[in-house]
Amino acid sequence: MNFGKKIIDKWHIDPDVAFLNHGSYGACPIPVLQKQNEIRERMEMQPCEFLGRDVWEGLIEESLEKAGSFVSAHGKDMAFVDNATTGANSVLRSLDFNPGDELVTTSHVYGAVRATMDFVALKSGAIVKEAQVPFPAKSEDEIITSIESALTSKTKFLLIDHIASASATIFPVKKIVDMAHDKNIRVFVDGAHAIGQIELDIPSLGADWYVTNAHKWLYAPKGCALLWTSPEMQDETHPTVISWGYHGKEGYSTEFLWQGTRDFSPWLCVDSAIDFYESFGSGDVKKYMHNLAWKSAEMLAEEWGVDLNLEKRMFASMVPIPIPGNIYGGDDERISIVKRLWEKHKVEVAVTDPNDQLWIRISAQIYNEESDYRKLSIAVKNEFL
Template identity: 35%
Template structure:
């Protein structure tokens, strides 16, 4: 099988065709080496590292991430995953009877659970906007969401890029339209950073919770929460720690609250400057070329798989990033495994050594395969997937 020349930068299992970067990411070996160096430095003298050195290292990492996201570093807090950020915002906000919290039927299950939990605590209603499927245009998504906005709507929770269907949603248009209606937006940006260009300064969103371990390729446990400056006084981390009653005046309360939540391993987010350097240095055009190259590969994979399987794309090209979904024929009657995975996903892995998610969408027995495109992937791997699907579904 023709392998990508970039695969040597990762320690991926050579026996597995890995087409599922979107689930947990994959970290380049040079970045893992940096993490090991930082861990060794921390364990050599933990007090020196955590009390005397960590603050400056965190500031440097935050500045690097802020430059990449076009955001003021003072508006960013490091957290361990995007779901933590969604929970942090939802559990900081206050609601009243009659309020409505709006989301879509494509929302990531963990984030939807957090929304339902908070709604039940406050006795408010969760309104779910059903998006058209297949999706004819970005405007169709905007129209579907805005049709559910009322005078009682207090917040929109929405994915930047959906997990189940890999749709790049028209975020800027939605954020602007919601603010015009007096409603703020909380973005679950788990898949956004590193997959599509992102300027938080221009977006003007209230809250954006994003992962660094997926498409930025940082170590697991690196994520961030962006909070617009005017909303920071009313937001607190889920874990209240030493910063709450700090008398320091040289740092914002937002930083004081989030920069120390207790003893943890800070090395994943401290590797952000290194991963931005490493990934951005793999192609001559830097990060813009990395994202464009991955998108081109995802579009080519989608077109190839649709042609081989005799199916049609489910959304226009301008709603595709570095992932793409392809519909599959119905009628694979086996029950999910104990891991909750679709039986076809298990058979692809155990019989063909292909790791790729199969998602029941919009509901069983309808299903889609979601392919990811990272620098380490090659067209030959999508060919192998097509052959395996034809063998299993034929």
């Protein structure tokens, strides 16, 4: 199979380092960056034609159609946003909440998204509640039950992850959405890590909103995310920046299209990112990443003498492994371990705290191979054993 170091020259990543954290920011392949440069040159050659006409007259729609077809959605139900944080802000700040309303999320929520919920709640007098979802979760039912027990007649909004950041756990989204909709609760799904990492059919999940970062696992340049909104909620959903599109008669996608003059190139590279992804075979990419992540997690757990204790089917291309010696600590400790592993060992990996303990969260991308994880194994043994 043509993966691993054989293809790392398609990225700017230094082949001599072990880059095991695709999850945090992605890494955009060179062919996609070349396409981005071409788009920028086209814009600067004739800015008025590009920004004043082309962008409005079909370029963005074409790109949305292509993105939509990758996740079984109609382009008209999708909008580009810069990132998942902006998508969450757009939705949460569009909605009206009343004093006493409950906005519920889970203990796996991403911090920046949780901050947005707090901001909105503070302004309206609503409250934010966190369902305590265990980590490691033993089953999907355990996740669903813990979320259901946090919902009450006052709950108006539920925000769940598809693949959580710190824990890397895959949530049973469809079942949670169905359960919440039975209680008339709107559901926002934070799928920041989903597109490209797992098979994704957004409409079939039945959520009210779904945001996903194309700049992580789909290989788009930074600043490219997709916000899908159910037809029923589109009139109520607005971008964080209101501009000309607000009065656009075309509706949802057009309203998000124009948020002031900007660089549209990340959004217009989606076709090139999808072509790059598909050139390796979509199924093969996901299979390679998942198998490599899991096999490596098992190898590391054995090498470090720790208990993995996770269910394989609840993880995709990111897997957390406990740091040997049961290390506890806050952000300072987490960040200092990340820096130590990079500066002393040239290994870049995420250190997360999905429960009280610190875990190493590995990512597996198609440019990774076993030798990267062997390097991590030695580095961690050096530091902690």
